[in-house]
Amino acid sequence: MIKYIFKRLIILIPIIVALTFFVFTILYMTPGDPTQIILGSDYTEEASIQLxxxxxxxxxFIIQYVNYLKNLATGDFGISYITRAPVGEQLFSRFPNTFKIVIAAMIFCVAVGMPIGIRSATKxxxxxxxITMIIGLMGVSMPVFWLGLLLILFFSVHLGWLPSSGMDDGLKSLILPAVTVGANYMANTMRTTRSSMLEAVRQDYIRTARAKGVSEHDVIYDHALGNALMPTITVVGLNVGALLGGVVYCETVFSIPGTGRLLVESINKRDVPCVLGCLVIMAICVAVSNLIVDLIYAYIDPRIKAQYSKGGSK
Structure with a gap:
């Protein structure tokens, strides 16, 4: 198992190299002079050349990229073109807010989506x-930014129950962003759980358990659910990357100082080190979440654990 985890972490290196090269190339080829954005009204040819x-x-281009990779290998994300401060400091000061939103949204997805999916599959x-199928279709179809604005209008403006922006009110500040980001993926979790449970309860071993007089609660939660969890766990794991994408819109709507908002601001200002830093952090989060999903697979299914222990691939 340790060998498998090490291999997965090693695979992360070429992924980050490919990602940074792709983004670095796009930003390098984008028309415009970044020094003009940085200098603003103080722009002159002499100042531009010096900067x-x-x-x-x-x-x-290739020298710039290789230098960036060398610095990244030592944990140096570079210096922001705009603030002239280390990118690493900005990332690690903002990332906790993004992390809180993603975790809260994941809890919302699982705590609401799975029970509803199980309940709707049993009947x-x-x-x-x-009704839940209709809600699921609405959740999948609803844009993140539009839902966020509706929630602010209703719960913040009309009712005054929850804050409309920032992270100054503790857990109350997380409720609207978590629901906004998680609604779409809660619907996916619910639909996947329902489909996998419907397939599981139609299997022969479920009919056998019922014929033996096993209670319906035990049939559902002890026999069917364990075998139906695999597709749901896959969806939940893949949702991490999608949630990070949704956070970009959410942090902008709710004025939350996180990595998603920093990414948008950096793209608008062509702050290449900040853009690359945000994407590297997001790539690491997605890779780690996928690794955790694989480890959960091994915990649920001993056959997968034995395969990992032998060094085999999935």
């Missing part, structure tokens, strides 16, 4: 199942 030398922008023809 390019200071930032290393006068060097060829697929009931009114509850039909």
């Amino acid at each position: 390019k030398q200071e930032l290393g922008l006068d060097k060829p 697929p023809d009931s009114l509850f199942s039909k």
